[in-house]
Amino acid sequence: MDLYDIIFYLFALLTLVSAYFVVTNKNIVHSAFFLLFTLFGIAGLYVLLGADFLAVVQIMVYVGGILILLLFGVMITNKITNVSIKTGTIHIIPAAIVIGLFAGALASIMVKTQWQTESAKIPFTTSYALGKSLITEYVLIFEILGILLLIALIGAASIARREEKE
Amino acid sequence: MLTEFGKIFVFILLAVAFVGIAIFAAKLIRPHRPTQEKLTTYECGENPEGTPWVQFNIRFYVVALIFLIFDVEVVLLFPWALTYQDYGLYGFLAGIIFLVVLGIGMAYEWQKGDLEWARPKPNIPYLSNLIKKNTDQTSENIIVEQTETNQTT
Numbered sequence: 527m528d529l530y531d532i533i534f535y536l537f538a539l540l541t542l543v544s545a546y547f548v549v550t551n552k553n554i555v556h557s558a559f560f561l562l563f564t565l566f567g568i569a570g571l572y573v574l575l576g577a578d579f580l581a582v583v584q585i586m587v588y589v590g591g592i593l594i595l596l597l598f599g600v601m602i603t604n605k606i607t608n609v610s611i612k613t614g615t616i617h618i619i620p621a622a623i624v625i626g627l628f629a630g631a632l633a634s635i636m637v638k639t640q641w642q643t644e645s646a647k648i649p650f651t652t653s654y655a656l657g658k659s660l661i662t663e664y665v666l667i668f669e670i671l672g673i674l675l676l677i678a679l680i681g682a683a684s685i686a687r688r689e690e691k692e
Numbered sequence: 693m694l695t696e697f698g699k700i701f702v703f704i705l706l707a708v709a710f711v712g713i714a715i716f717a718a719k720l721i722r723p724h725r726p727t728q729e730k731l732t733t734y735e736c737g738e739n740p741e742g743t744p745w746v747q748f749n750i751r752f753y754v755v756a757l758i759f760l761i762f763d764v765e766v767v768l769l770f771p772w773a774l775t776y777q778d779y780g781l782y783g784f785l786a787g788i789i790f791l792v793v794l795g796i797g798m799a800y801e802w803q804k805g806d807l808e809w810a811r812p813k814p815n816i817p818y819l820s821n822l823i824k825k826n827t828d829q830t831s832e833n834i835i836v837e838q839t840e841t842n843q844t845t
Contacts, residue, residue, distance in 0.1 A: 573697045583767050591760040598756045601748040657771030661783045672793035679761045679797040683806045686754040
């Protein structure tokens with residue numbers, strides 16, 4: 527067990543423990559804050575897999591953006607924070623069957639897959655290769671992405687504006 | 693040898709350790725003798741009334757939505773910023789067109805007033821209005837009206 531494994535298990539533990547608290551916490555704002563650690567832990571796992579661009583996206587969009595949107599959604603919803611959310615367990619047997627099947631399927635995939643065990647080398651940054659293909663081969667898609675974001679921007683603003691008038 | 697992300701990880705560990713050690717050391721050193729007076733609200737503070745979880749203005753949500761779009765834009769600009777110099781003017785223009793398209797969106801929001809904050813309009817009392825009101829009605833009439841409304845209610 528070398529340093530890489532230790533850091534991997536550290537991030538995995540962070541992700542799993544905070545994910546458990548997200549589900550079981552009765553206060554929705556506390557759940558949202560635990561989600562911060564879950565998403566951050568996943569970003570750490572991305573880094574360890576050598577997916578640096580994905581890790582940056584995870585930090586910037588999910589930790590920086592989606593979480594803020596979630597918290598704002600909670601804050602502008604009236605009287606949601608005073609309600610203690612029901613986190614009891616119901617339908618244990620059907621849930622256990624479904625979860626058991628799903629976990630079994632995942633475990634069988636894990637066992638059957640022939641994992642590529644490449645010697646540990648410092649991964650080449652994926653951002654550079656991505657940028658190269660965004661400028662040369664997929665430049666049209668790059669510009670269409672801009673137009674897609676423009677549509678989302680205008681759509682979001684106009685929906686919010688209509689609600690404002692009511 | 694550490695990778696670049698390894699350096700970031702060391703920084704994160706240092707930041708966590710710094711806060712943890714500072715809080716723990718302070719707890720170890722400081723005296724802990726609370727009295728009734730010490731536990732009251734600090735002199736200029738006010739005792740809170742009601743819950744702080746009030747409904748926030750919907751405007752915050754719109755700003756958050758707009759922020760999210762530009763957040764995604766910045767993420768997409770990362771790989772472009774790494775490589776555009778290799779392709780000269782063509783690579784530069786590819787990114788500039790992308791930016792201009794979203795700049796149009798920004799201009800649209802600005803022009804439509806989505807970035808404006810919905811403020812309540814203050815009712816400023818002007819002197820000319822007050823004089824006009826007083827000349828229209830004599831002060832006796834106002835008193836009579838007031839007593840009438842009091843009786844009806």
